[in-house]
Amino acid sequence: MRIAVDVMGGDHAPAAVLTGCLDAVPILGDDHTLVLVGDEQVIRQGMEQAGLADHPQIEIVPTTQVIDMGEGPVAALRSKPDSSIVRLMALGGRKAGDQYCDVVISAGNTGACVAAAQMSMRRLAGVHRPGIAVTMPTFHGPVVVCDVGANPEPRPTHLHQYARMAAVYAEQIIGIDKPRVALLSIGGEETKGNILVKETHQLLKDDGTVNYIGYVEGRDIFNGKATVVITEGFTGNVVLKLAEGLAAGLFKTIASEIAETDPEMAMKFGPVVKNIYRKHDYHEFGGAPLLGANGTCLIMHGSSESRTVVAAIRSAISYIEHRVNDRIIDALDDTSIPQTEGAA
Amino acid sequence: MRIAVDVMGGDHAPAAVLTGCLDAVPILGDDHTLVLVGDEQVIRQGMEQAGLADHPQIEIVPTTQVIDMGEGPVAALRSKPDSSIVRLMALGGRKAGDQYCDVVISAGNTGACVAAAQMSMRRLAGVHRPGIAVTMPTFHGPVVVCDVGANPEPRPTHLHQYARMAAVYAEQIIGIDKPRVALLSIGGEETKGNILVKETHQLLKDDGTVNYIGYVEGRDIFNGKATVVITEGFTGNVVLKLAEGLAAGLFKTIASEIAETDPEMAMKFGPVVKNIYRKHDYHEFGGAPLLGANGTCLIMHGSSESRTVVAAIRSAISYIEHRVNDRIIDALDDTSIPQTEGAA
Numbered sequence: 001m002r003i004a005v006d007v008m009g010g011d012h013a014p015a016a017v018l019t020g021c022l023d024a025v026p027i028l029g030d031d032h033t034l035v036l037v038g039d040e041q042v043i044r045q046g047m048e049q050a051g052l053a054d055h056p057q058i059e060i061v062p063t064t065q066v067i068d069m070g071e072g073p074v075a076a077l078r079s080k081p082d083s084s085i086v087r088l089m090a091l092g093g094r095k096a097g098d099q100y101c102d103v104v105i106s107a108g109n110t111g112a113c114v115a116a117a118q119m120s121m122r123r124l125a126g127v128h129r130p131g132i133a134v135t136m137p138t139f140h141g142p143v144v145v146c147d148v149g150a151n152p153e154p155r156p157t158h159l160h161q162y163a164r165m166a167a168v169y170a171e172q173i174i175g176i177d178k179p180r181v182a183l184l185s186i187g188g189e190e191t192k193g194n195i196l197v198k199e200t201h202q203l204l205k206d207d208g209t210v211n212y213i214g215y216v217e218g219r220d221i222f223n224g225k226a227t228v229v230i231t232e233g234f235t236g237n238v239v240l241k242l243a244e245g246l247a248a249g250l251f252k253t254i255a256s257e258i259a260e261t262d263p264e265m266a267m268k269f270g271p272v273v274k275n276i277y278r279k280h281d282y283h284e285f286g287g288a289p290l291l292g293a294n295g296t297c298l299i300m301h302g303s304s305e306s307r308t309v310v311a312a313i314r315s316a317i318s319y320i321e322h323r324v325n326d327r328i329i330d331a332l333d334d335t336s337i338p339q340t341e342g343a344a
Numbered sequence: 345m346r347i348a349v350d351v352m353g354g355d356h357a358p359a360a361v362l363t364g365c366l367d368a369v370p371i372l373g374d375d376h377t378l379v380l381v382g383d384e385q386v387i388r389q390g391m392e393q394a395g396l397a398d399h400p401q402i403e404i405v406p407t408t409q410v411i412d413m414g415e416g417p418v419a420a421l422r423s424k425p426d427s428s429i430v431r432l433m434a435l436g437g438r439k440a441g442d443q444y445c446d447v448v449i450s451a452g453n454t455g456a457c458v459a460a461a462q463m464s465m466r467r468l469a470g471v472h473r474p475g476i477a478v479t480m481p482t483f484h485g486p487v488v489v490c491d492v493g494a495n496p497e498p499r500p501t502h503l504h505q506y507a508r509m510a511a512v513y514a515e516q517i518i519g520i521d522k523p524r525v526a527l528l529s530i531g532g533e534e535t536k537g538n539i540l541v542k543e544t545h546q547l548l549k550d551d552g553t554v555n556y557i558g559y560v561e562g563r564d565i566f567n568g569k570a571t572v573v574i575t576e577g578f579t580g581n582v583v584l585k586l587a588e589g590l591a592a593g594l595f596k597t598i599a600s601e602i603a604e605t606d607p608e609m610a611m612k613f614g615p616v617v618k619n620i621y622r623k624h625d626y627h628e629f630g631g632a633p634l635l636g637a638n639g640t641c642l643i644m645h646g647s648s649e650s651r652t653v654v655a656a657i658r659s660a661i662s663y664i665e666h667r668v669n670d671r672i673i674d675a676l677d678d679t680s681i682p683q684t685e686g687a688a
Binding site for chain 1: 414416417418419455482483493496497528529530531532533534535536537538539541561562563564565566567575577578579581582583584585586587588589590591593594595596597598601602605606609612613615616617619620623624
């Protein structure tokens with residue numbers, strides 16, 4: 001198994017990503033190779049400092065360009081062909097030949113990762129559009145939300161496939177037993193929602209292979225009603241970023257309110273927050289897979305730390321060992337999903 | 345000015361709503377009439393107990409049916425013609441004749457309220473589709489979000505109008521000086537988002553009358569970047585409910601974590617939470633207007649308390665006194681908004 005990591009992508013790159021990669025060496029199997037993509041000098045220096053110079057299970061793919069987190073994806077991919085993201089994603093495609101990597105991992109510019117991955121990897125047999133599945137820690141355990149931004153203009157058939165693919169992923173990798181799959185909408189009744197949601201609802205209701213529980217609303221994402229939430233990429237992305245921003249803002253507000261009310265209590269609040277973050281830690285899930293890509297691409301949060309990288313590499317190994325893509329092909333391989341679309 | 349309130353709508357109705365109405369009597373002007381819509385016996389009893397029996401500024405419109413919070417709106421409106429919501433919304437339409445009310449207010453089933461209001465009131469001149477504008481308390485002051493569910497399949501021209509209407513409302517009623525209007529999207533770059541957002545972005549960029557600051561992401565709703573956030577009704581509704589659910593869940597989680605860590609500290613955390621709720625209190629905004637309706641309809645949160653009702657009545661009076669609908673007509677009355685749609 002060959003696992004490639006973009007050493008240059010993420011808010012704390014290259015240091016935190018490189019450290020994470022090198023920390024993960026002990027969890028590699030004998031037949032695993034770690035392929036580090038990025039600035040050769042930085043990587044060699046890091047390997048030396050870690051006492052891993054010329055480690056037989058580490059390869060370097062040197063690159064000279066970096067796509068910044070804020071860059072427009074399309075223009076960036078075009079103008080930076082030797083960027084770590086473009087080179088990384090190429091390794092995940094069949095055209096990579098001997099260099100082919102079973103898994104590619106990046107914490108860089110999400111838009112650029114998705115676009116480059118789609119170009120290099122194409123899709124699994126039968127998949128209309130890949131979707132990103134993020135695992136969110138909630139008060140009732142992890143919830144997988146798909147799609148969170150790969151496909152902002154989906155059709156009902158796309159969402160239907162996300163339901164099947166995300167259920168496979170939730171069960172095999174996140175360890176959710178018999179995932180309860182729900183469709184994100186704006187009310188419980190069948191008459192609520194938009195056309196996309198109503199049409200997808202019909203497809204899911206008629207699909208005996210998915211444990212479909214119906215609609216959930218925004219407030220239900222965190223209350224344990226569902227363990228897999230299906231939505232189109234636009235709303236999914238808003239949900240993800242809103243939850244992050246609101247949680248961070250609330251902790252800050254509570255901390256400053258406590259500081260105002262009772263400075264002594266403020267000293268004790270820090271450890272409480274730390275405990276909560278420890279119990280609801282997105283870092284432990286490593287990365288979000290681009291489900292449906294013909295390859296395995298894990299996209300990490302921009303603020304990933306070294307331990308996130310270790311978790312992503314562990315999850316990547318599990319992804320391959322559990323043959324998730326084969327299971328996805330199996331899950332999609334029936335005639336109950338209308339194949340209304342061509343290859344485009 | 346005639347102000348009608350649905351006494352039967354809301355989680356705490358009729359008691360809390362009726363109490364709120366009667367508590368609001370002192371803020372009524374001499375020429376104001378409060379029209380209470382609901383169970384006559386309940387209303388008369390409440391008025392007597394409050395020492396307001398036969399108050400000259402209170403009228404009763406007796407109704408015999410109630411639409412429950414969870415009922416499907418379309419079926420409910422059809423099967424309950426004498427429900428408080430149907431009768432209330434009829435009072436807000438021009439067909440009400442002598443009974444016409446300048447403002448109608450309900451904390452009942454939102455879907456039923458919107459549907460009934462649209463049927464009875466129709467639209468202001470030039471308005472394509474009404475939208476609900478909710479004011480959310482954030483760490484940086486109130487933010488108006490429009491639409492949160494009236495229009496789940498909007499066109500760019502609809503969102504463009506929401507920007508202008510919500511800016512008028514934010515300035516006149518919420519007291520936000522020169523509102524910074526943003527469009528909710530999934531990235532800062534112009535290439536991000538879906539077709540709806542990109543087309544609306546062009547309309548807003550070219551509109552010299554709106555203080556448009558561009559895209560914001562989900563995380564920005566609570567960080568003070570914008571004071572008016574425009575989105576389609578589906579995502580807006582998800583945002584609203586997600587924020588509520590997440591905030592409630594977080595407070596609960598923190599409280600139980602504190603109780604586990606330090607029971608003494610738990611005693612002190614209650615007042616801290618109360619302070620935060622007091623500073624970020626959605627009740628003070630009363631209700632969310634259905635902007636663009638040819639009349640004034642305020643929709644309150646289902647969990648409204650008596651003080652929410654008082655706030656809604658105060659806000660309703662301000663709405664009429666500031667002639668918000670006239671200002672909306674003025675704001676929409678130019679040729680820069682493409683009038684591509686007919687009256688339907």
